[in-house]
Amino acid sequence: MQLFSIKDVERLSGIKAHTLRMWEARYGLVLPHRKESKHRYYTNEDLRRILRVSWLYHQGYKISHIASLSETDMAHLIDKEVRSGVFFVEQMNDMLLASRDFNEALFDATITATILQLGLERAVVHVVYPLLEKIGLLWMNEELQPAQEHFASTLIRNVIIRHINELPLVRTEHQQLILLFGPEEEYHEIPLLFTYYLLRKNEYPVIYLGSNVSDATVEEYCKQKQVAQLHYHQLTNFTRMDAEEYLEMWSYRFPNRQVVASGPLVQFIRHVPPNARLIKSMQELLHYCRQPFGGVLA
Numbered sequence: 172m173q174l175f176s177i178k179d180v181e182r183l184s185g186i187k188a189h190t191l192r193m194w195e196a197r198y199g200l201v202l203p204h205r206k207e208s209k210h211r212y213y214t215n216e217d218l219r220r221i222l223r224v225s226w227l228y229h230q231g232y233k234i235s236h237i238a239s240l241s242e243t244d245m246a247h248l249i250d251k252e253v254r255s256g257v258f259f260v261e262q263m264n265d266m267l268l269a270s271r272d273f274n275e276a277l278f279d280a281t282i283t284a285t286i287l288q289l290g291l292e293r294a295v296v297h298v299v300y301p302l303l304e305k306i307g308l309l310w311m312n313e314e315l316q317p318a319q320e321h322f323a324s325t326l327i328r329n330v331i332i333r334h335i336n337e338l339p340l341v342r343t344e345h346q347q348l349i350l351l352f353g354p355e356e357e358y359h360e361i362p363l364l365f366t367y368y369l370l371r372k373n374e375y376p377v378i379y380l381g382s383n384v385s386d387a388t389v390e391e392y393c394k395q396k397q398v399a400q401l402h403y404h405q406l407t408n409f410t411r412m413d414a415e416e417y418l419e420m421w422s423y424r425f426p427n428r429q430v431v432a433s434g435p436l437v438q439f440i441r442h443v444p445p446n447a448r449l450i451k452s453m454q455e456l457l458h459y460c461r462q463p464f465g466g467v468l469a
Contacts, residue, residue: 175213177203182408183218184225185435191221198238200224222311223249246312259285259298266302270323271315278326291334292372295365296453299327303361324361331364338371346376347399352389353382354417356409362434363404369460386420393425402431415440422447431459 181188194200201220203211213221223245227237230252240248262285269278286294306323309315349370353363360382370377378396380388389401401421408414414436421430422444432440433450443449450456 175218177211177213179409180213180218180221184221185229185439186221186225194224194234194238198234200238219311219313226308226311227252249308249312259289259301262298263302263305266298266323267305267309270306270319273319273322275322275326278323279330282327282330286330286334291331291368292457295331296457299361300453303327327361328364331361331368335364335368335371338368341371341374341376343376343378347397349375349377349400349402350380350389350392350396350398351377351402351404352380352384353404354408355383355385357382357405357407359406362406366402366404366433366456366460369457373460375460389421390424393428398425398428400429400431401425402433405432405434405436408436413439415442418447419444 175183177188177191180186180191184191186194191201195202201213201217203213203217205211220242224234224237226249227245228234232248237245262281265281266278268274269281282294282299285298288294289297302323306315306320310317310320351363351367351370353360363379363382367377367379378392378398380392392398393401403421405414405417408417412420414432418430418432418437418440419442426446428446430444430447431450432447433456437449437451440449450459
C-alpha cells in the first residue's frame with residue numbers, strides 16, 4: 172500500500188495543505204492517519220476520495236454540498252458531469268472499451284480513424300484529452316486499474332510520436348532555440364509531446380528533452396546552446412517547490428531568456444516575473460504555437 176504525505180496530496184490534488192486541514196476539521200472529509208511522529212499520512216483510498224472532492228470542487232460545487240455526498244453519490248455526480256461535456260462520445264467510448272480489455276487492435280483502429288477524420292490536433296483536443304480525463308475519473312471511482320491507464324497512455328504516446336516523426340526536420344544549428352522539457356519527477360509526457368508536435372508542425376527550432384528532466388541537465392544544455400526560451404509543462408509537482416517558486420527559480424537563473432510555463436499548476440501562479448509567460452488553457456497553447464517564432468518571444 173502506497174502512503175502519501177499531506178504535501179504529496181496537495182501536489183496531486185491542487186488543494187492547499189491548509190485548506191485540506193480546514194476541510195478535515197470542518198467537514199470530516201478525510202480523517203488522516205498518524206505516524207508515531209504525529210505527522211499525517213494518507214492511503215490510496217484517502218487520495219482517491221480527495222481527488223474526487225477536488226474534481227467536483229473545481230467544477231464549481233460548494234464544499235459543503237460535496238461533503239454531504241456519499242461515495243456512491245459522488246461517483247454518480249462525477250459520471251453525470253463527464254457525460255454532459257464529452258465530445259465525440261462514440262470514438263472515446265470505443266477507446267475506453269479497448270483500454271478495459273487491453274485490446275490494442277481496437278484502440279489503434281479507433282484512434283487512427285479519428286485522426287483521419289479530424290487530424291491529430293483536433294483528435295487530441297476533442298477525443299484524447301477527454302478520454303484521459305475520463306480514465307482518471309474511472310480510476311478515482313475504482314472502475315479502472317492502473318495497468319489499463321498505462322496501456323492507453325502508452326498507445327496514445329506512440330501515436331503522437333509517430334506523427335512527430337512524419338514532420339519535416341527543422342534546422343536548429345546556429346539558431347535561437349526553444350528548450351522543451353518536463354520537470355524532474357514529472358512523468359506525464361503526453362501533454363509535453365503534443366506541445367512538441369504543435370511547435371514542430373509550425374516549424375519552430377525546438378529541442379525536446381522529454382519528461383523527468385533534472386535542473387542540472389537544463390542548465391548544462393543552456394550553457395552550450397543559444398536557448399531563447401525555456402518551456403516546461405507541469406501537471407504534478409514533486410519539485411520540492413510550489414508552482415510559483417519553480418517558475419521564479421528559472422526566471423532568476425536565466426533573466427535574459429523567456430520562461431514559459433504551461434499545465435494545470437500554472438493556475439496557482441499569482442506573481443509572474445517580467446521574463447515569464449503562462450499558458451493556462453488548451454486554447455492559449457494552440458494560439459501560442461501558431462504564432463511566428465518572434466511572436467512567442469514577445
